[in-house]
Amino acid sequence: xxxxxxxxxxxxxxxxxxxxxxxxxxxxxxxxxxxxxxxxxxxxxxxxxxxxxxxxxxxxxxxxxxxxxxxxxxxxxxxxxxxxxxxxxxxxxxxxxxxxxxxxxxxxxxxxxxxxxxxxxxxxxxxxxxxxxxxxxxxxxxxxxxxxxxxxxxxxxxxxxxxxxxxxxxxxxxxxxxxxxxxxxxxx
Numbered sequence: 001x002x003x004x005x006x007x008x009x010x011x012x013x014x015x016x017x018x019x020x021x022x023x024x025x026x027x028x029x030x031x032x033x034x035x036x037x038x039x040x041x042x043x044x045x046x047x048x049x050x051x052x053x054x055x056x057x058x059x060x061x062x063x064x065x066x067x068x069x070x071x072x073x074x075x076x077x078x079x080x081x082x083x084x085x086x087x088x089x090x091x092x093x094x095x096x097x098x099x100x101x102x103x104x105x106x107x108x109x110x111x112x113x114x115x116x117x118x119x120x121x122x123x124x125x126x127x128x129x130x131x132x133x134x135x136x137x138x139x140x141x142x143x144x145x146x147x148x149x150x151x152x153x154x155x156x157x158x159x160x161x162x163x164x165x166x167x168x169x170x171x172x173x174x175x176x177x178x179x180x181x182x183x184x185x186x187x188x
Contacts (some may be wrong), residue, residue, distance in 0.1 A: 004024060004079070004105065005024075005095070006021055006022075006023045006024050006108070007021065007023055007108035007139045007165045007168035008021040008108065008168055008172055010023055010170055011022070011172055012173070013176045013179060014182070014185075015067060015171075015176070015179035015180050015181050016114070016116040016119065016120065016181060016183060016184055017112050017113060017114035017115075017116045017117045017119070017120045017179045018111070018112070018113045018114050018179075019110060019111070019112050019120070019127075019172065019179050020110065020113075020177040021077075021108065021109070021110055021111075021168070021172065022111050022160070023109075024079035024104070024111040025062055025064070025076060025079055025104060025107070025109045026076065026077040026078055026079040026080070026082030026085065026102075026104050027073040027074060027076060027077075027079060027082070027083065027102070027103050027104045027107055027113075027125075027162075028046070028074075028077065028085065028089065028100050028101065028102055028103065028104075029068075029072065029073075029074060029075075029099075029100070029101050029103050030042070030043070030072065030074075030075050030089070030098065030099070030100045031092035031099040031100075032071060032074050032093070032096065032097060032098030033071065033096075033097070033098075033120075034070070034071060034073065036096055036098070038092065038093060038095070038096050039051070039093065039096065039098055041092060042088075042089040042092040042093050042098075042100075043065050043073065043075060045088060045089075045092060046075055046076050046077060046085045046088065046089055047063050047064055047065050047075060047076070047077065047176055048063065048179075049063075049064055049065045051065065051067075051073065051145060052065055052066065052067045052073070053067065054067055054070075055067055055123075055138055055139055055140065056137060056138060057137060057138065057139035057152035057165075058137070059066075059076060059152065059154065059160070061086065061121060062076060062077070062078050062079075063076055063077055063078065064076045064138045065182050066150070066152060067139060068139075068141060068150065069141075074150070074162070075089070075100075082102055082104050082156045083102065086100055086101075086102050086142060100124060105165065106109065106163070106164065106165055107162050107163065107164060107165055108162070108163055108165045108167075108171065109160060109162050109167065110136075110160070110161040110163075110171065110172065110175060111154075111159070111160055111161075111162065112158070112159040112161060112175060112179070113137065113157055113159070114157055115133040115157055116179070116184060117129075117157050117158060117159050118134075118159075118187075118188035119128075119178075119184060119185055119186075119187060119188050120175060120178040120179045121151065121159050121161075122177040122185075122188060123183075123185070124144045124145050124174055124175070124178055125140070125142045125143060125144055125151070126143065126148070126151075127140050127142050129188060131156070131188070132155070135153065136153040136154065136155055136156065136161060137152075138144045138152060138153070139151065139152040139164060140152075144161070144163065144171055144174055145174050145175075146161055147164070147167045147170060148163065148164065149161055149162060149163040149171065150163075161175070
């Protein structure tokens with residue numbers, strides 16, 4: 001059997017911000033009633049985190065949970081643990097109306113870091129990324145130029161970006177162009 005590889009094999013670029021593909025990340029899409037106690041238990045057991053509120057992300061390293069819509073969460077776990085965590089969640093969720101699916105290999109994850117990371121992201125997403133409007137612990141599902149994506153901040157200078165694996169090369173090139181030296185706009 002072949003070994004899994006990330007979409008761009010850890011591609012990276014240094015410009016006004018560093019852009020790097022993060023590699024393999026375990027991801028489970030969880031759909032259901034987010035107020036259900038059984039669903040909350042499955043999230044807590046898998047990640048150690050509670051169900052986040054609207055547009056919130058509780059992520060620590062490669063483990064966490066992100067609010068994606070009123071009935072959807074993105075559960076993050078180490079890639080090597082995703083099948084076991086999914087089986088555990090499926091067992092916990094039996095008996096309630098919910099769906100948990102491993103989407104790890106259908107997604108790509110990038111890190112945009114540095115003092116100009118907000119500026120890089122602001123060029124691509126129609127979101128107010130000022131420090132007053134967007135901070136660590138928040139998530140947005142939006143567009144990155146012409147593709148769908150989601151992003152959150154790990155800290156004040158680090159974004160994590162998730163997109164479909166099929167557009168990973170395009171997304172990486174977008175991020176690279178937005179991070180070109182000399183492209184500073186000075187908005188953030």
